[in-house]
Amino acid sequence: MNLLNISELTIKIGKKTVLHNVGLSVKRGEIVTIVGPNGSGKSTLLKAIIGALEPASGKVERSSDLRIGYVPQKLHIDPTFPLTVRRFLCLPYSFTKLAIQNSLEQAGVEDLELQQMADLSGGQFQRVLLARALLSKPNLLILDEPTQGLDQAGSANFYRQIEEVRNQLTCSVLMVSHELHVVMATSDKVICLNGHVCCEGKPEQVASAPEYLALFGSGTQGALALYRHEHTHSHDQSHDHFHENS
Amino acid sequence: MMTLFDSFLVRAAFAGFGVTLAAAPLGCFVVWRRMAYFGEATAHASILGVALALTFSFSLFGGVLIVALLMATVVSGISSRGYAMDTLLGVTAHSALAFGLVSVSLLQGVRIDLMSYLFGDILSVSKNDLLMIWGGAISVLIIIKWRWSALLISTINPDLAHASGINPKREQLVLTVALAIVVAVAIKVIGILLIAAMLIIPAASARPFSQTPERMVFIAASLGGVSAIGGLRLAYIYDTPTGPTIVCVATTIFIMSIIGNYLQRAFIK
Numbered sequence: 406m407n408l409l410n411i412s413e414l415t416i417k418i419g420k421k422t423v424l425h426n427v428g429l430s431v432k433r434g435e436i437v438t439i440v441g442p443n444g445s446g447k448s449t450l451l452k453a454i455i456g457a458l459e460p461a462s463g464k465v466e467r468s469s470d471l472r473i474g475y476v477p478q479k480l481h482i483d484p485t486f487p488l489t490v491r492r493f494l495c496l497p498y499s500f501t502k503l504a505i506q507n508s509l510e511q512a513g514v515e516d517l518e519l520q521q522m523a524d525l526s527g528g529q530f531q532r533v534l535l536a537r538a539l540l541s542k543p544n545l546l547i548l549d550e551p552t553q554g555l556d557q558a559g560s561a562n563f564y565r566q567i568e569e570v571r572n573q574l575t576c577s578v579l580m581v582s583h584e585l586h587v588v589m590a591t592s593d594k595v596i597c598l599n600g601h602v603c604c605e606g607k608p609e610q611v612a613s614a615p616e617y618l619a620l621f622g623s624g625t626q627g628a629l630a631l632y633r634h635e636h637t638h639s640h641d642q643s644h645d646h647f648h649e650n651s
Numbered sequence: 652m653m654t655l656f657d658s659f660l661v662r663a664a665f666a667g668f669g670v671t672l673a674a675a676p677l678g679c680f681v682v683w684r685r686m687a688y689f690g691e692a693t694a695h696a697s698i699l700g701v702a703l704a705l706t707f708s709f710s711l712f713g714g715v716l717i718v719a720l721l722m723a724t725v726v727s728g729i730s731s732r733g734y735a736m737d738t739l740l741g742v743t744a745h746s747a748l749a750f751g752l753v754s755v756s757l758l759q760g761v762r763i764d765l766m767s768y769l770f771g772d773i774l775s776v777s778k779n780d781l782l783m784i785w786g787g788a789i790s791v792l793i794i795i796k797w798r799w800s801a802l803l804i805s806t807i808n809p810d811l812a813h814a815s816g817i818n819p820k821r822e823q824l825v826l827t828v829a830l831a832i833v834v835a836v837a838i839k840v841i842g843i844l845l846i847a848a849m850l851i852i853p854a855a856s857a858r859p860f861s862q863t864p865e866r867m868v869f870i871a872a873s874l875g876g877v878s879a880i881g882g883l884r885l886a887y888i889y890d891t892p893t894g895p896t897i898v899c900v901a902t903t904i905f906i907m908s909i910i911g912n913y914l915q916r917a918f919i920k
Contacts, residue, residue, distance in 0.1 A: 452810060452813070455810065455813050455814040456813050456814075456816075457809065457810050457813035457814075473814055475810070475811065475814035477808060477810050477811060480807070480808050480811075482807060483683060483685070485682050485683055485685075485858060486683045486806070486807070486864065487858065487861040487862050487863055487864060487866065487867050488807075488863065488864065489862055489863055492863045492864070493807075496800055496803050496804045496807065497800035497801050497803070497804040497812070497815050497817060498800070498815070499800075521862065547814075
């Protein structure tokens, strides 16, 4: 069975419907990427998957052997909180020194064990988060815009690392990304989200889908994507939209 | 039979120790989670608990515990619509104190020494009080030890907690209960007005010298203990109010820790 099956998922935050009738599945070993404009519910969807948000309706079915490694969008560790990298990796479950070293090595930051979390650079911080996610030997790695705040070289490096990790662990990856050129190159499946699933499929299918083009404009194969959101874009199916400003 | 605890000074010392021991881990969470005002609001509300306990003549500890718990729950449930959280906490902290003071003064036929609740009366701690204080302190330590890792990860990031199967809301509740217990046991020792100080100041002093959360709690407990004993001794010598004297000593240690940290950074590179 699939690692994850989501059907007709609706999530409300307060009175606002953030996700409406979303369906999604992740097969074993698959790399699935979620793209969509700001405020389209990408992070909300990931939070529903890790159980941080309760669905208003619909189902999130997790395979019984599902082990999630979660890398959050951005994490601010208060400078009042003294925390070494090693201690952080052992929260809430402790691991052996060897396991910690292995995971740091897999994430490409083997010498940071005794550093304070507050002293890490943006790129190091993201890799430590990745190392923490890897410790539980996940079969599904969930990443929420993992390269936010990294420069282009840094983010390219980070994605290369993720690919390497995936090849080693043969785990599935579900990620939210803004970097469409990377997404297009590495994903098995792309889901274009805007409160609902606008379109999904293989990267090349999605890239040429009218819904996708309406959201992101053409020419997104390059490094720069236009994140303008057209409210009047047309869809094959007729369904309601849930926009903040509509 | 003469025992160690027949001396009021020894009882006072043990009472001070008990409170600072329980206050240390909680004080660290108050600092990490930026809950200083939250601690203050809970502490101030406890004067209402005093009024309640006196009116219905049941144990002071029970009255304070109930009100502190209620206040902590209300405050953590407040939805901050249109107001910043610190504004709302400022309102609740001070109004709880005001309402508490008014209701205590309305009590008929009861003459109470208000000062002893506001600033503590550590020298009048009885053996019974001591039992209460240590009972409360030990239960707080057990609770915190039991939930330690879950509390830490919830403090760092609620989503990471969820992903590890931990409900951060439940951990928040655990902290709330622990805070209410600390307030209830600290009232006799340090007084309502200065409980928050004993939570925050030792933890703040410990921060520059800590690399891990465990170490910070350990140092905060040690500094709190030193403040309690030192303050007690100075108050005895100079005949000053004990609670404020303890806080003065804690603050002196805090200033020394800032200077020490500065020197450490300047000279040891």
